[in-house]
Amino acid sequence: MRAQPQNQLPKKAVTVWRLYGFFQTMILALLAAGAVFLTIKFSWPVWIQWLMIVIVVLSIICSIIIFPNIRWKIWRYEVREQEIEIQSGLFIVTRTLIPMVRVQHVDTEQGPILKKYNLANISISSAATVHTIPMLELEYADMLRMKISELARVAEDDV
Amino acid sequence: MSNEKFKLHPAAVLINVVKALKDLLVPIAIIIVANGFNFNFDYRSKDFFGEMVPLMILSVVLLWTIINGGIKWWTFVYWFEDSELRVEYGLFVKKKRYIPFERIQNLNYKEGIFHRIFKLVEVQIETAGSKNGKPEAELTAVTRAAADEIEIRMKYAKNQQAIIEENEQPIIEKVPSTVVHKMQIPELLLLATTSSGMGVVLAGVFAAVSQFAEFIPFDAIYDEVAFLMKYSFIAVAIIIALVLLLTWIISVGFTCLNYYNFTVSKEQERLIITRGLIEKKRVTIPLNRVQAIKIVENPFQQLLGLASVAVESAGGGFSGEANKKIILLPLIAKKELLTPLEELFPDYDFSLSSHVKPPKKALPFFYRIDFIWFVPLVGLISYFFYPYGLLSLLLIVPIILLGRWQFKTTGYTLYENQITIVSRVISRVTFFAVKKRIQVTQGRQTYFQKRRDIGSAKIVVMSGMTGASAIVRHIDQQEVETILCWYEK
Numbered sequence: 001m002r003a004q005p006q007n008q009l010p011k012k013a014v015t016v017w018r019l020y021g022f023f024q025t026m027i028l029a030l031l032a033a034g035a036v037f038l039t040i041k042f043s044w045p046v047w048i049q050w051l052m053i054v055i056v057v058l059s060i061i062c063s064i065i066i067f068p069n070i071r072w073k074i075w076r077y078e079v080r081e082q083e084i085e086i087q088s089g090l091f092i093v094t095r096t097l098i099p100m101v102r103v104q105h106v107d108t109e110q111g112p113i114l115k116k117y118n119l120a121n122i123s124i125s126s127a128a129t130v131h132t133i134p135m136l137e138l139e140y141a142d143m144l145r146m147k148i149s150e151l152a153r154v155a156e157d158d159v
Numbered sequence: 160m161s162n163e164k165f166k167l168h169p170a171a172v173l174i175n176v177v178k179a180l181k182d183l184l185v186p187i188a189i190i191i192v193a194n195g196f197n198f199n200f201d202y203r204s205k206d207f208f209g210e211m212v213p214l215m216i217l218s219v220v221l222l223w224t225i226i227n228g229g230i231k232w233w234t235f236v237y238w239f240e241d242s243e244l245r246v247e248y249g250l251f252v253k254k255k256r257y258i259p260f261e262r263i264q265n266l267n268y269k270e271g272i273f274h275r276i277f278k279l280v281e282v283q284i285e286t287a288g289s290k291n292g293k294p295e296a297e298l299t300a301v302t303r304a305a306a307d308e309i310e311i312r313m314k315y316a317k318n319q320q321a322i323i324e325e326n327e328q329p330i331i332e333k334v335p336s337t338v339v340h341k342m343q344i345p346e347l348l349l350l351a352t353t354s355s356g357m358g359v360v361l362a363g364v365f366a367a368v369s370q371f372a373e374f375i376p377f378d379a380i381y382d383e384v385a386f387l388m389k390y391s392f393i394a395v396a397i398i399i400a401l402v403l404l405l406t407w408i409i410s411v412g413f414t415c416l417n418y419y420n421f422t423v424s425k426e427q428e429r430l431i432i433t434r435g436l437i438e439k440k441r442v443t444i445p446l447n448r449v450q451a452i453k454i455v456e457n458p459f460q461q462l463l464g465l466a467s468v469a470v471e472s473a474g475g476g477f478s479g480e481a482n483k484k485i486i487l488l489p490l491i492a493k494k495e496l497l498t499p500l501e502e503l504f505p506d507y508d509f510s511l512s513s514h515v516k517p518p519k520k521a522l523p524f525f526y527r528i529d530f531i532w533f534v535p536l537v538g539l540i541s542y543f544f545y546p547y548g549l550l551s552l553l554l555i556v557p558i559i560l561l562g563r564w565q566f567k568t569t570g571y572t573l574y575e576n577q578i579t580i581v582s583r584v585i586s587r588v589t590f591f592a593v594k595k596r597i598q599v600t601q602g603r604q605t606y607f608q609k610r611r612d613i614g615s616a617k618i619v620v621m622s623g624m625t626g627a628s629a630i631v632r633h634i635d636q637q638e639v640e641t642i643l644c645w646y647e648k
Contacts, residue, residue, distance in 0.1 A: 002640045083647060093609070095602040097646055102598050126598040127473070128619050128626025 005078035005085045005095075012117050013075070013135035014068045019113055021063035025056065032056050077133050079148060082155065084124060086131055100155035102126040106145045110138070124148065164238040170277045171235070171300040175228030177273065183220065190217055237298060242316040244284065244309065246296045256296055260316030262286045264448070265429070266309065267294070270439035280306050336426035340488055340499045342418060350490040351414035352407065353459040354467075360406045360413070418489055425503060432485070444485060448473045450620040451592040451627060452504065453484075454496070461587055464493050468500065471622040484622070507591050508577055514570040521613050521633035525569075526562025533558060561585075571616075571631045571638075573645050578618060580629040590629035596620050600646040602639040614639040618646075 032052035039048045067090060076087040084098045103124055110120040120141040123132045136144065180187075190213050235248040244263070246256045267283040274280055279302055283294035298306075342350075351357070419436035430449075433441045451471040460466060468488040488499065500509055533554065541548040568583040576594040581587065597618050604614040614636040619628045631642075 002643060089603070092603050092605045095643065097600045097643055098598075099646075126619075127621040128598045131599070 005076040005087050007077050007079075009072060009075050009077075009133075009135050010119070010137055011072070012119060014072045016113060016117055016119065016135055017068035017071055018064050021059075021068060024063055025059045028059050029056050075134075079144065079151070081151060084131075084148065086133060096131055098124060098126055098131060100148075100152045103148060103152035103155075106148045106152070108141045108145050122148075164236040165301075165305065167232055167235050167298060168277060168279050168300040168302060169232065170273060170279060171232045172228050174271065174273050174281075174299050175231055176225050179224045179228060180221075183224065187217060187220070232299075235299075237296075239312055242312075244296070244312075246298075258284060258286060258295055260313045263295075263313055264445060265443035266306075266313070267443060268306065268439075268441040270435075272437050274300060275437075275439075278303065282306050282309065284309075336424045336431065338422060338424045339502055340423040340491070342421040342489065346490050347414060347418060347421075348411060349463075349465065350418065351411040353457065353463065353465060353490070354414070355457070357406055357410045360410045364402075364406060364409075421489060423487060423499065423503075430487075430503065432487070442485065444470070444472050446503065449504070450596045450622055451590060451629075452487075452500070452507065453591070454589040455586050456493075457586040460490070465490055466493050466496060467491070468496065471620055471627045473621045484627070506593065508574055508579075509591065511572065511579065511581070511589070514572050514581070515634065515638055516570045517566060517632070517634045518613065520611055522563065522566050524608065524611075524613070524633040525566045526559050527607075529558050529562065566633075569632060569634075571634070571642070573642065578642070578645075580618070580631050582630060582632065588629070592618060592620050592629070594646065597646065598626060600643060602643050604636065604639070608633065608636075612636045616642045 032055060035052050036049050038044070039046075071090055074087065074089050074093055078085045082100055084100070084103070086094075086096045086098075088094050088096070104127055105125050107123045107125070108120045109123065114120060114135065117135075118138050119135045120138045121132050121134045122136060122141050122145055123130050125131075133144075230250050231248060234250050235246075237244065237246045239245070242260050244258045244260065246254075246258075248254055264285050267285065269281040269283065270279070271281070277300070279300040282298040282301060284296040284298075286295045298309075416436050416438075418434050421434040422432070424431045424433075425446075428446050430444045430446055431441065432444075433439065449470045449472050453469045453471065454466050455469065456466045467486065467490050469484045470487050472485055487503075488496070491499075497509055500507070537548075537551045537554065540551040565583045568581055568587050570581050572579045578592055578594070578597075580590045580592075582590070598621055599619045601617040601619075602614055603617065608614055612635065613633050615630055615632045616634070616639045617628055617630045619626045621627075631638075
């Protein structure tokens, strides 16, 4: 059995994911409200209303209450000298290995919500793909970005 | 001769216009069709101006295209300076592009029908930076001699020879190129028959027929057919055979246009593919830019022992073909496959002797996923078309069979620095990649897979913007970890 990557995301990430879930649910609720309104206005079958309500309730339970915790438990990463390993997912656990030689560039980015919590995302680009480690403490994210880009520069294509 | 500025051949105007019109074909067709072909040329009628609007838009667009094509040719110059190829064009907004010769990865040639008439070529200049299959610069129409001149200059710069003296004619010996594979006419016919081309043509025929459906007297035909049916199934069979024959002929026609004289040759460390009957294309790929090799066999071809080979290349390909997959051998007998491939790619191992398979317990996973769409579909069909809708339950048989087939095909082999992945959706795909070309490796495991201790592994190589990937599904989790460890080393 391969050991899991060592580092976990800060506990704050759960809060941020809940917030994202909340916004998602709001959008969904708005759409549902629109649908319910149309149903009443044009007297469509009643089950549409119930379906909408069930969807919104499910969204509240899943994307606000349950999923953030599961995500946090699964999310792990590790930056080693030769490669970066990221474990992510919800139902599907994905483990990604990016050798340092393949790293093209590293970015950190911070949206308004992340800024409020003093967090930042790191995205690591290879020639073909982009991989993100989300919601790290800002100072730590900057440090990690420097570290990765340094390691990436040192790593040599030995093959 | 230095710094002499060259212009394109005047035929470039024509080619520019035709190219632009090709892109405008759809909007123009929409304007005409939306108008229902009712152009009114009677200037005394009171709707005259109202009905002229679309036509006026059309002529303005046409005029604009022609003027634009002219301007582009008029202002376009290219020249060689400081071992760079410099291109400049534009009337109000001047566009300049300087490309150092040593950055040029390859020159692709294309000869359309107008090029043929005037004995010209289109040269596409590609650098490593050209993304999206778009060439860095395009010389729409130049003479053969001018195209050769660019190549000669480029080679000189690359060999880092001293600056070319004023009057000295550059002499460069033609590098011998060896023909690796040439497609024969029988293979061309087989390709037209076994590739999906036939299906595309059939779909096209149906689409065309449905367009004219209102003009076809279906009732009369129906009566006719009923009459025929009464007499003989043979007549119907003959008609069906005729239709199939017709699609086959059309398909052969298209295939011939595209793949006529398909030749793969190797020149130094470059791969050269030429093809086409009316539009001749020549593409060059440096061998070291090949990221992965794919052998694809669709079920027909597999039955007949045939296969096609494509390479994933970083950059390259003809412009406009967004994906970087390049067909290396459109169709070849599997037995003969090894010779050209081994000659081109000596560091790959194309044997498939030992092959790690998914475990028996993984079998259900190959068709289980399909039930996500299958169950609701059958539910709906059965509900709305009860009792006959229940027949859709029979779909379960092909799904399970396909799943079993996929299970049987799946497998992978690890070598010291190469991985070979075999998989199937419908066609069997064998994906060869060397470790140093793999960008990222992923292991993934769903909740259900975890309970049975299996998982999937995915490798990604560079190709275009998103890369190309191969997945081995539902192998032992142990094996997924073996792949990850192999990659890590």
